Amino acid sequence: xxxxxxxxxxxxxxxxxxxxxxxxxxxxxxxxxxxxxxxxxxxxxxxxxxxxxxxxxxxxxxxxxxxxxxxxxxxxxxxxxxxxxxxxxxxxxxxxxxxxxxxxxxxxxxxxxxxxxxxxxxxxxxxxxxxxxxxxxxxxxxxxxxxxxxxxxxxxxxxxxxxxxxxxxxxxxxxxxxxxxxxxxxxxxxxxxxxxxxxxxxxxxxxxxxxxxxxxxxxxxxxxxxxxxxxxxxxxxxxxxxxxxxxxxxxxxxxxxxxxxxxxxxxxxxxxxxxxxxxxxxxxxxxxxxxxxxxxxxxxxxxxxxxxxxxxx
Amino acid sequence: xxxxxxxxxxxxxxxxxxxxxxxxxxxxxxxxxxxxxxxxxxxxxxxxxxxxxxxxxxxxxxxxxxxxxxxxxxxxxxxxxxxxxxxxxxxxxxxxxxxxxxxxxxxxxxxxxxxxxxxxxxxxxxxxxxxxxxxxxxxxxxxxxxxxxxxxxxxxxxxxxxxxxxxxxxxxxxxxxxxxxxxxxxxxxxxxxxxxxxxxxxxxxxxxxxxxxxxxxxxxxxxxxxxxxxxxxxxxxxxxxxxxxxxxxxxxxxxxxxxxxxxxxxxxxxxxxxxxxxxxxxxxxxxxxxxxxxxxxxxxxxxxxxxxxxxxxxxxxxxxxxxxxxxxxxxxxxxxxxxxxxxxxxxxxxxxxxxxxxxxxxxxxxxxxxxxxxxxxxxxxxxxxxx
Numbered sequence: 001x002x003x004x005x006x007x008x009x010x011x012x013x014x015x016x017x018x019x020x021x022x023x024x025x026x027x028x029x030x031x032x033x034x035x036x037x038x039x040x041x042x043x044x045x046x047x048x049x050x051x052x053x054x055x056x057x058x059x060x061x062x063x064x065x066x067x068x069x070x071x072x073x074x075x076x077x078x079x080x081x082x083x084x085x086x087x088x089x090x091x092x093x094x095x096x097x098x099x100x101x102x103x104x105x106x107x108x109x110x111x112x113x114x115x116x117x118x119x120x121x122x123x124x125x126x127x128x129x130x131x132x133x134x135x136x137x138x139x140x141x142x143x144x145x146x147x148x149x150x151x152x153x154x155x156x157x158x159x160x161x162x163x164x165x166x167x168x169x170x171x172x173x174x175x176x177x178x179x180x181x182x183x184x185x186x187x188x189x190x191x192x193x194x195x196x197x198x199x200x201x202x203x204x205x206x207x208x209x210x211x212x213x214x215x216x217x218x219x220x221x222x223x224x225x226x227x228x229x230x231x232x233x234x235x236x237x238x239x240x241x242x243x244x245x246x247x248x249x250x251x252x253x254x255x256x257x258x259x260x261x262x263x264x265x266x267x268x269x270x271x272x273x274x275x276x277x278x279x280x281x282x283x284x285x286x287x288x289x290x291x292x293x294x295x296x297x298x299x300x301x302x303x304x305x306x307x308x309x310x311x312x313x
Numbered sequence: 314x315x316x317x318x319x320x321x322x323x324x325x326x327x328x329x330x331x332x333x334x335x336x337x338x339x340x341x342x343x344x345x346x347x348x349x350x351x352x353x354x355x356x357x358x359x360x361x362x363x364x365x366x367x368x369x370x371x372x373x374x375x376x377x378x379x380x381x382x383x384x385x386x387x388x389x390x391x392x393x394x395x396x397x398x399x400x401x402x403x404x405x406x407x408x409x410x411x412x413x414x415x416x417x418x419x420x421x422x423x424x425x426x427x428x429x430x431x432x433x434x435x436x437x438x439x440x441x442x443x444x445x446x447x448x449x450x451x452x453x454x455x456x457x458x459x460x461x462x463x464x465x466x467x468x469x470x471x472x473x474x475x476x477x478x479x480x481x482x483x484x485x486x487x488x489x490x491x492x493x494x495x496x497x498x499x500x501x502x503x504x505x506x507x508x509x510x511x512x513x514x515x516x517x518x519x520x521x522x523x524x525x526x527x528x529x530x531x532x533x534x535x536x537x538x539x540x541x542x543x544x545x546x547x548x549x550x551x552x553x554x555x556x557x558x559x560x561x562x563x564x565x566x567x568x569x570x571x572x573x574x575x576x577x578x579x580x581x582x583x584x585x586x587x588x589x590x591x592x593x594x595x596x597x598x599x600x601x602x603x604x605x606x607x608x609x610x611x612x613x614x615x616x617x618x619x620x621x622x623x624x625x626x627x628x629x630x631x632x633x634x635x636x637x638x639x640x641x642x643x644x645x646x647x648x649x650x651x652x653x654x655x656x657x658x659x660x661x662x663x664x665x666x667x668x669x670x671x672x673x674x675x676x677x678x679x680x681x682x683x684x685x686x687x688x689x690x691x692x693x694x695x696x697x698x699x700x
């Protein structure tokens with residue numbers, strides 16, 4: 001659990017973060033979003049003391065971090081930035097091993113951990129361990145960046161616009177990767193972005209910031225359906241908020257028992273698909289009901305347009 | 314392209330130099346003006362025809378070049394490069410009167426020009442071999458073969474009547490001592506400048522306020538002509554030495570090694586400090602941010618991340634500085650600091666060009682050697698990713 005208690009950061013007369021209070025529960029995927037200069041990155045960097053707050057306290061699991069040595073604190077917290085943050089003179093394996101080495105792990109244990117992380121990020125260890133960052137594609141380098149942040153198995157992960165420099169396709173695959181890893185590892189993640197779609201897709205808690213203050217702190221559904229003010233409403237976008245809301249709900253949440261055998265040649269939905277995808281499929285195939293199956297391909301129910309409309313406010 | 318124009322041009326120029334310029338000069342003694350002698354007179358008809366044939370063959374090899382033709386070309390060039398001094402030796406052996414012990418052979422413009430054109434030929438050929446046929450480093454093989462050939466020739470005594478070697482043999486002990494002084498002066502100056510430069514670069518990097526005045530001062534230092542700087546240092550050093558027994562014991566005086574070393578350090582500071590500063594500055598901010606965010610301590614960040622990433626550019630700075638210092642040290646001979654410049658200034662004073670060459674050629678060789686060795690080190694540091 002991370003608690004920010006009336007935290008402020010001043011640079012001379014300008015205020016980057018203004019008396020901000022926030023509690024991030026263990027296991028939360030908390031996304032800070034806002035325009036550039038709103039203080040989201042500053043807030044993130046105060047959590048591992050890359051920036052010292054001017055006022056206020058930050059506690060991790062009840063312990064005030066001001067009393068810890070910054071280096072020791074940072075080794076306990078995963079930190080990922082854009083892929084250019086990899087050490088260009090070290091191999092992929094050595095990049096990932098940085099924090100375990102700082103913590104003085106046995107070489108054998110480090111090797112195993114590096115191997116395990118490369119596999120977790122779907123990078124073949126035999127192929128990638130000895131490459132230099134310059135030999136990787138943007139997506140591969142970013143996977144290494146995430147692996148490096150996870151290396152010492154920290155409870156908390158800080159990610160500062162990690163996918164900002166990637167092309168849309170690579171970014172989507174890495175976002176899916178992050179969701180998979182989070183479902184597997186249940187870290188407490190603080191994630192900074194300026195992309196609302198990324199925020200809605202990844203976060204289970206979204207903190208909208210402007211001028212150093214929190215404007216709204218809500219779940220993605222709440223944020224889309226009840227924006228606190230015009231600023232949040234504009235951020236989400238007025239025209240396509242219906243689709244954005246649909247993107248926040250999964251098919252599994254509205255699953256109905258199958259009423260009748262559906263034609264087998266129809267496309268099928270997965271429980272983990274979003275309502276946005278379900279609506280898109282129905283529009284494309286010109287049907288108002290689709291079967292839903294589980295991972296093994298077994299039909300477990302159905303979803304109709306009627307049901308989706310009933311659920312939307 | 315069906316023929317290599319560079320090779321054709323170089324062989325043509327070498328041929329012209331062989332036929333039109335004087336190959337060697339004959340001097341009855343050290344300072345008497347030389348008598349110009351052509352290749353035909355010096356080497357005789359058979360040897361001259363052989364050289365023509367070799368050059369003609371080389372020109373022919375420039376047609377439709379292939380790997381084997383380039384390699385043959387290199388072999389022929391090496392043979393010619395060793396053959397030229399051999400021709401000089403044979404002339405000295407046959408024509409120098411035995412009753413004139415001071416008579417000597419000087420190398421003429423034809424000899425030097427042919428040497429230069431053949432060297433350019435080696436450069437072109439080895440570059441082609443490296444680029445087109447992935448045969449790297451042939452120029453070093455040729456250089457080594459030529460140097461060994463020349464050394465064996467010199468060692469056998471065949472070149473003893475060559476004026477350059479006569480100047481050398483009269484001063485063997487002095488040459489070794491001056492060479493050592495030269496290396497010590499240049500090396501010590503760069504080493505001291507390196508230590509100071511790293512400290513200054515780190516300071517400049519940490520403090521923005523220090524940066525501008527520091528580099529202005531170093532720039533100013535660089536613009537003072539070397540002779541003027543030596544002169545400027547004489548007065549304060551003489552004064553200090555006169556009032557300090559410790560400095561006297563160290564043989565510090567207004568002239569000699571002390572002002573030379575101080576001036577050389579002064580000139581070396583700017584390139585080393587600037588390169589080190591830029592190198593440290595150019596390390597990407599994101600990499601340093603990541604290093605801090607991972608929990609590295611400031612010293613670890615400097616030693617494990619910042620310095621290794623800056624190293625190639627820092628070594629590049631050392632390379633430039635060392636070459637500059639080797640050249641500047643020649644001037645230091647003027648204020649009695651010794652070094653290879655001693656021969657240059659003596660030779661100029663006595664109008665003995667071969668003595669000037671005795672100082673100049675080793676200085677150039679030292680500078681080239683420093684260039685090659687440190688260039689090699691830079692490449693090792695770069696660790697280019699292999700695709």
